[in-house]
Amino acid sequence: MANIGSYEERIKNFDWSVSEKELGYKPGDILNIGWYCSDRICQQGKADKIALHWEGLGGAEKHFTYNDIRRASNTIAAFLQSLGHASGDRICLFMDRVPELYIGVLGILKMGGIGQPLYSAFGDESLYVRLENAETSAIITQRKHALKVRKILDKLPHLKHIIIVDHDGKSPLRDREVAFSLEKAAPVEDFGSYPTTSESPSLLHYTSGTTGQPKGVKHVHYSLISQYLTAKWVLDIREDDIFWCTADPGWVTGTSYGIIGPWSLGVTQCVLDGGFSAQAWYKFIEKYRISNWYSAPTAIRSLMKAGDEIIKNFDLSSLRNLASVGEPLNSEAVVWSEKVFGKAFLDTYFQTETGSIMITNFPGMKIKPGSMGKPFPGITATILDPKTYEPYSETGKIGLIAIRPGWPAMMRTYWNNEETYQKKFKNGWYMTGDRASIDKEGYFWFVGRDDDIINTGGHLVSPFEVESALIEHPAVAESAVVSKPDPINMEVVKAFVALKPGFTASADLDLEIMNFIRKKLSPLAMPQAIEFVEQLPKTRSGKIMRRILKAKEWGEEIGDTSTLEND
């Protein structure tokens, strides 16, 4: 029986005290995520249990027990304090997925700081914008990334220290640089965690919108209450499980479910610091006997592209709970995973702003492939009429996904940008900026980002629906569907298509795919143009950046591209 038990029973009279009680937290208590994710687990008698199996490029391995991460996060916290950093200071983590990144987050939280994790692949300009906006006071980084910090240092008067975790002890340290080695530092056995409370800020996650500068989403320590319970009930994490979240902590998934969720549950988790390869991923699952796997549609589609044969070379029988987030999960992918792994990926939906899973499929629940499932207990989600901002009175209509504010992990504001934060609310609802419909059984069906919906001659076409149909064509590996200007219909559908190995673009294939969609969906949804591409533009979290493709079609400005993967 899955942790959630019966969904129907759980939603009856649900309140978040279920989670508070399990965590031994009472309103008004001190609440420090760093302590909850390490000291508390040790106090539960799990000091010697493995908290982290880590593998780096070239097969390097490191393993940490809960006592190791407790002590190492103390050491980092004490070091930051010794440099003069204090509670409320923004401390950036700018590293590959090395252990210092994961443990560093706990260390920052323990000293009351606000962690600001950023993708290590960011170039100096993307880095600058975010450090400047947050007035960050220290950055923890690796040698190879410190070069980018050096370039922008003169423009960052608030940045007091650049902490280098892998300094070789020889090369000269430059202005404001200090070396810190987790292996060589004197371990700090006891560190009194800073007495943060529920509303103390914890993490600042930068998210880039369609226009303007990236926004810093401010989270607080109370987010733990949602992250703990969603990890337990949706990702179904149990005592002896081995958990793998493939997300980078530069993305909310990588902190909510790559650090806080699993470690607050005291489970063993694995991190692979390497790029994607089907071979390497399957090997990793086999080696660590991973039971719970949390990934993203883009990765799943890449695994599909790698084919079914390769899977036969690995023993993946340890897998029990598979989940996906970040983009709509095509029904094809759900059906495929059931076929090859014997388990369907559970589609889960949330945002940087929501901090924890909002709408989701649960283990044990009837899965309707292509649907995001139902709201998590305690989450009131609905579909609003875009004209009135009132919930529809009947089911099946496409509108705006809105959520009643008030769950623990909800963002508290955008950093230095309360005005934009306030604009996210209408009639007392938090507006997600996404569109969907709800069916008679209460399942949510994602349609697209508000600005991605295609209006062709007054008919709304869902890019997700067309993309899902496209990948059912044997030649199509991946696709992105956007609007294109049209003199008669105002907008028509255009598809960018990446082909599977062994297929080549041709006028015949073009026509064949168009007809395939016309028959499957409708003449309206049929792409009027298909462009074959090697790869699609994606964010570092794997989201297809439709707006880039769309801007080109419309001859518009592309906007912020700092999260683009292949820049």
Ligand code: 6R9
């Ligand atoms: C966690 C995360 C949020 C946006 C969100 C939506 C899209 C995420 C999805 C999904 C359809 C899902 N999204 N999960 N769309 N089905 N299961 O992704 O946060 O990077 O802030 O993105 O991602 O458009 O609004 P973030």
